[in-house]
Amino acid sequence: MDTSSPAAFVNGALLRRYIGQKVRAVIQVIRSDVGSVIGKSTDDQQIVVKGSPQPPLTTYLEVIGIAETDNTIRAEVWTNFGDSFDVQNYNELCKLANGEFRHLFI
Structure with a gap:
């Protein structure tokens, strides 16, 4: 596993902490346009x-990519996660990965 450029787990609220850095987020697709996808983060914010x-x-x-603004990610990697996903658990993971257990995440 390459750990030279880790991606922080983020939800919509945490994205602003990582502008200019690599992040990973799960979104619910709202619509797809040419050159972009509009989605809802696991904490119900538009990304x-x-x-x-x-x-x-x-x-x-x-989505893994670079956080450009507090609600925009420039994607490098896209992974389909299916049509059913536990957004509450992922949102809690984001909080843990950016809180007291941050040291456990690369």
Whole structure:
């Protein structure tokens, strides 16, 4: 596993902490436009993901990329996570990975 450039686990609220850095987020796809996907983060905030994923898209996507603004990610990697996903558990993971257990996450 390459640990030279880790991606922080983020939800919509945490994204602003990592502007200019690599992040990973799971979004629920709201719509897909040419060159971007509009989605809802696991804490119900709108996130714009720049880039063009390979179709077909599932309802939930994991995106790894660079946080450009407090609600925009420039995607490097897209992963379909299916049409059913536990957003509450992922949201709690984001909080743990950025809180007191931060040292456990690369």
